[in-house]
Amino acid sequence: ICCPRYGERRQTESDWGKRCVDKFDIIGxxxxxxxxxxxxxxxxxTGELVALKKVRLDNEKEGFPITAIREIKILRQLIHRSVVNMKEIVTDKQDALDFKKDKGAFYLVFEYMDHDLMGLLESGLVHFSEDHIKSFMKQLMEGLDYCHKKNFLHRDIKCSNILLNNSGQIKLADFGLARLYSSEESRPYTNKVITLWYRPPELLLGEERYTPAIDVWSCG
Known part of the structure; x- marks a missing residue:
């Protein structure tokens, strides 16, 4: 498939929420x-393949899930070839009129990627050469460096959040636990982040004042 070019802009944000999900053919x-x-x-x-990430609101007492709000706010600010592109937000066709009242469901529309790294590794059908691994790590670290320079911590790097297309292009995804970071502040953050097997020692020991180094550890 064709991925968006680096620096390509998504749909005008003032138009987000105006289209319904019935503008898409659901494949599966x-x-x-x-x-x-x-x-x-x-x-x-357009005929373009996309990924629709459904966000249900009917069980949310406070309206939008906080992780969805966080992901939307952060991805609006990130445009990089190694970060997944959120193209727009669309409403559920049954609840389009209720969207502004936070009812029903809505969908985050992302560029389509063929695989996640965890799925490929678990399938046992793919063998990655040393050159593949070098390429993946280079792309991943470039995307992560970009996020850190924009003052964002990802805080959930793991194989299932690393997407891959059939051309070997890597994209960092799932920013639901990400947050803004300032090196000038010494404020504490929650240490209940990062999946256990990717969690660095300082978080395991209860540290609440941490740096972008926690993301780098997860990449290793």
Whole structure:
């Protein structure tokens, strides 16, 4: 598939929420996100393949899930070839009129990537050469360096959050636990982040004042 060019802009943000999910042909479920299913779909207007990440609101007493709000706010500010591109937000077709009232569901529309790294590793069908691994790590570290220079900590780097297309392009995804970081502040952050097997020693020991180094550890 063709991925967006580096620096390509997404749909005007003032238009987000104006389109309904029935503008897409749903091809099938490709995963389960923090707050709903993830679907492979095709945009009826452009023919482009996308991933639709469903966000259900009917069980949320406070409206939008905080992780969804965080992911949207952060991804609006990140445009890099190694960071997944959020293209727009669309409403559920049954609840389009209720979208502004935080009812029903909405969808985050992402560029489509063919695989996640965990799925490929668990399949046992793919063998990565040393050159593949070098390329993946280079792309991953470039994307992570970009995020850190924009003062964001990812805080959930793991194989299932690293996406890969059939051309060997890597994208860092799932920013639901990410947050803004300032090296000039000594404020504490929660240490209940990063999946256990990727969690650095300082978080395991209860440290609440940490730096972008925690993301680098997870990459190793």
């Amino acid at each position: 479920i490709i995963g389960e996100g923090t707050y709903g299913q993830v679907y492979k779909a095709k945009d009826k207007d």
